[in-house]
Amino acid sequence: MNIALNLVAAKTIIRKEMVRVLRIWIQTIVPPAITMTLYFIIFGNLIGRRIGVMDGFDYMQYIAPGLIMMSVITNSYGNVVSSFFGAKFGRHVEEMLVAPMSYATIIIGHVAGGVLRGLLVGALVTVVALFFTKLQVAHPFIMISIVLLSSIVFSLAGFINAVFAKKFDDISIIPTFVLTPLTYLGGVFYSISLLPEFWQNASKLNPILYMVNAFRYGILGTSDISIGHAYAILLVFVVVLFSGCMFLMRRGIGIRE
């Protein structure tokens, strides 16, 4: 593999992705900021006052890490799935497929684009959160590594979704019917210690629970799950999903006839 060529190609894809995100900022940046502001006002400020303290933190503080993580996850996923499927639909994915860069470069470039958008929106939501509550970072390394890994996992998942998608409906099915329910049931708004034992155990099958809780641990220092388990799950997902992306690209599934 020509490393210099692939580095330039990866930088080109990342730059192209960022230009796209910023060009359509009204679709990519503004909506999550508005949605999360509404969450903070309704769940945090209005309803949260009646809920009181959760795990030793006021409710607004408690949900802030989960809401930040939720916006990172959905935007990382959404960026890659819409960008790569759009390229497939418009056939300009062929620009990349005919070029001598490796398939890994195409995947990494798009994943990096998804991560950057996820982090950009996450930073914006954090700024919004600071208008409503105080956040002090308890474990900076854990906070940063968990948000990065989670963003990579969902960018890779978005890539796979885009590869299989044949029409625009196909890129909204997973976010609507899988991602959103798992996020809402992933401990963003509550501690699973409030659930009956059966549902506590059922919740532990949800990978988003680990991401939200590990991120909350990074910021607030409290978590429902083991941080070691969260890292293990995230790393396994990164390896499995990246291998899946490589397999699909090599076989040409969804992109070559």
Next chain:
Amino acid sequence: MKALSIKSLTKTYANGNQALKGIDLSVDAGDFYALLGPNGAGKTTAIGIISSLVNKSGGEVEIFGHNIDSELEAAKACLGIVPQEINLNLWETVGNTVMNQAGYYGLSGKLRKERVEKYLRALRLWDRRDDTARSLSGGMKRRLMIARALVHEPKLLILDEPTAGVDIEIRRSMWDFLREINAAGTTIILTTHYLEEAESLCRHIAIIDEGIIIEDARMSQVLRKLQREVFVLSLSEQLEEAPALDGFETRLREDGELEVEKGPESDLNELFEQLNAQGIRVVSLRNKANRLEEMFMHLVENKGAAA
């Protein structure tokens, strides 16, 4: 050195359609090669396989000695593709479209900017570099695809019907441009429905039909095989019936013009002598059809009859 070598290439799609039935093709470096065939003949499938956008079912493809199975990235680096369908990101600017493509081929820094400017100027798009691709006319979009395919200066350029839907003035300026880059050393393979285009530009021709190559020779050899030509004569006075001319077949058209079919054994002097003898004066004369087009139809029809 072979720019392209294809051996026993086959492609069967998932629906059972056998688009290529074992084609062999060999293109010399520096050649200007025409790949012709009716719609659905297999041209675009063959180009798709060469450019690794379509998985082959069998056979081998080498681009400048690089096998696409074992040295795909090296093979891709030698190749520039201008596809039949517009495949531009219509929301991207003209400049960024070519700039990004240069980046995908590893070009960076000053060289990348120079190349982008060079080819956008050459294709007369430099003034539109900040406009989105969607704002371009059909002909400009095709020129942008050519600039994009050339920015890494490939040794082999494949153009799949590059002048489809392009007006005659732009088509002829594109011909001049293609002649220039071919003269500068780029091997070119062209598919087209304008047989005049192939006859004017290409030195070598292959005709593909129903997934098999039915002709593969130098253009001059192919044209020599054409035995018969039809001329349309405009006459000074309208005739009641077609005159009998020895050695020629004649037919009077509805518009009053005379069609004369000439075999290889007769010549035009004989024709005019006989017309003079009968007092028929000819105002003008034109070839009824492009010679290559006749050849093409003859080969395709004969293959059908043989089958």
